[in-house]
Amino acid sequence: MRTVAILGRPNVGKSTLFNRMVGRRQALVHDLPGLTRDRLEGDGRLYDLTFRVVDTAGVEAGGEETLPGRLRQLTFEGLEEADIGLFLIDARAGVTPADQEIAEILRRSDKPVLLVANKCEGRAAIAGAAEAWSLGLGEPVWVSAEHGEGLVDLADMLRPLL
Numbered sequence: 001m002r003t004v005a006i007l008g009r010p011n012v013g014k015s016t017l018f019n020r021m022v023g024r025r026q027a028l029v030h031d032l033p034g035l036t037r038d039r040l041e042g043d044g045r046l047y048d049l050t051f052r053v054v055d056t057a058g059v060e061a062g063g064e065e066t067l068p069g070r071l072r073q074l075t076f077e078g079l080e081e082a083d084i085g086l087f088l089i090d091a092r093a094g095v096t097p098a099d100q101e102i103a104e105i106l107r108r109s110d111k112p113v114l115l116v117a118n119k120c121e122g123r124a125a126i127a128g129a130a131e132a133w134s135l136g137l138g139e140p141v142w143v144s145a146e147h148g149e150g151l152v153d154l155a156d157m158l159r160p161l162l
């Protein structure tokens with residue numbers, strides 16, 4: 001079974017997406033040993049797709065103040081143990097320097113990475129729409145992890161990678 005790592009700076013909605021994918025089987029979520037203390041892993045599901053999913057929770061420790069080096073380290077480690085990366089950005093906030101730091105790591109990786117622009121529910125203004133392309137990771141999938149929108153598109157992008 002393939003492992004999908006949810007990556008991104010603090011507050012973009014990683015844990016919200018993780019919880020949605022893990023659903024009621026969240027009981028299987030547990031702390032993994034290793035450098036990233038707070039990493040969570042669970043059985044992920046998205047429509048017909050099943051996969052292991054990892055939430056890089058340790059990155060929350062410093063909030064927006066998380067050091068770029070720490071973000072890079074967690075991103076690197078998260079992807080290292082996964083087959084596929086889901087790189088979340090906050091479309092309402094647009095692309096931040098921390099997003100650019102993470103994108104730099106992900107562009108260098110051989111592993112497939114999907115750019116996911118979160119918080120796109122309803123008629124929300126999408127500040128990150130044009131900027132997202134500047135990350136050099138292709139076209140973003142537009143989703144709302146909280147409201148469950150765009151997840152069919154996410155599944156369509158993920159399916160051939162699993």
Ligand code: GDP
Nearest residue numbers: 010011012013014015016118119144145146147
């Ligand atoms: P993480 O730090 O990346 O794990 O982000 P969280 O999952 O903890 O979410 C951070 C904040 O963003 C919380 O207040 C969530 O309720 C909010 N959030 C997550 N997903 C969405 C979304 O799709 N739309 C909106 N508007 N808010 C979201």
Ligand code: MG
Nearest residue numbers: 014015057060
């Ligand atoms: Mg989190």
